[in-house]
Amino acid sequence: MTVWNQIELTWAWLTASAQWHGEDGIPHRLLEHLYYSGVSLLFAALIGLTLGALVGHTGRGGFLAVSVANIARAIPTFGLILLIVVIDYSIVPVLVALVALAVPPILVNTYEGVRGVDPDARDAARGMGMTGWGVLWRAEIPIALPLILLGLRTSAIQVVATATIAAYPGFGGLGRYIIDGLARKDYQLVVGGTFLVVALAVLVQLAFAALRRLVISPGLARAS
């Protein structure tokens, strides 16, 4: 089977009208996938941004936070899911696994970004009468934003790609096609599903590029 052949088959699959309806249709699977990814990312952002910003701002516990985050990266997500699925058969363990996957890049980048703010700028901010929160909000976070966005983007792409495993314990998402395809030796299905996941990751990447342009000050252009 040539590559071209494969592309044609995948295209046929993608455009078949049957793929666009019902429980196993692409729209439904895509929504499931987006929902799992979005919820996990939201929680991961809440945890990672808060911890990263606080640790970076106070300068206390930085080593501990970064070490724990890096060790957490080494935990195989797949194993984590199997482990928690045994304890509680629901989507929650899947989401927990995705959150655990997404927190470290966000936390580490936020921490490094805030910590890396020029000490003179921080000193000036304080010396001109900003409160601790003021320094964080008006100086440290905006200055750290390029790194913070980078962390969020890394996590978002990882989560979008990894959310395919939600299908393993039977919770749908785009992973459904891949797992079903593998089981049925229907490679058209596998390639089609993979294509959708990759396309989604590309869209995430584009969305972040647009976001960068919107929220990052041109004054930081050179620094990042």
Added chain:
Amino acid sequence: MITFEGVTKRYPDGTVALDDVTLECPTGRITVFVGTSGGGKTTALRTINRMVDPTGGRVLIDGGDVRDRRPAELRRGIGYVIQHAGLFPHRTIEDNIATVPYLLGRRKKDARAAARELMERVGLEPGMAKRYPYQLSGGQQQRVGVARALAADPPVMLMDEPFSAVDPVVRAELQDELLRLQAELRKTIVFVTHDIDEAIRLGDRIAVFRTGGKLVQVAAPEELLADPADDFVAGFIGQNRGIRSLSFAGTSKLRLRDDVVRPVTSSDTEGLDWVLVVDEKRRPLGWARGADVDGSLADAALAPVGPTFRPGTDSVRVALDAAVLSASGLAVGVDGDGSVVGVAGGTDLLEGPR
């Protein structure tokens, strides 16, 4: 007035950064802190806006203990300028300058208009308002730092080595600018430097700190030069203490000679070594050597006039500098229009101060 009453700062690791410092920084004047590195200058400065809280003694502003004020609120009323400016890289120049007005809740439009006015005051092109700090030179950034500190018109300004990271030419410009601003604004300024020349140039009073946080001497610059309290201060002031003190000697009582000044139309040099040739408005054209003149001064070879001084305005040091660099050894005194008032030689110049 800022008052230090027996201020001591001992850090938890045992370092004594300030040791029982008692000092007054008069209102509307520039007080300069100088001294050895690690002598406690920065620490002393930072006790004023509570960036450092002393472990002993009190700091008062106009009689009120700074510890009775909330730090953030206290600091909004005190200008703060630091060595590398510490501008916010994500904010435009005008928004950097408007930092404190924003904190005080002023309207954005008003704060920006005021920022632009200030930019002009500190010698920045108005076109720079929308630029970002990375697009400015070090000297320009430092000017923004000064403008930012002035934005809320605080009566007190704290400046920690604000000009030490720029080259000597720019530093001199910034010093002039500060003196000019200060003549208008009359702020109470505390200025930290490790450059004794800068201290002498800017200070109305100079406080000398020594390692261990000890205040060794507080005096007006001329007094410090004439009468250093001990060997440490004398050593810190360095060489040329005598010459430097001439910066404070005025030239208003100087007796100027007029006998060597000749119009260009003249040919009379009657046994003088040098004559100063002037045009019809008495502006100096150059020095002619008496022995070389043969006929009209208009045809004579002229040595350049070199630097001149303004009698009554410039110091003896400036006049002496002009004398040393003059072909004739005589300093040329000119008025505001550049017309020659008279000349003075080295011995004439040194008579006054002694």
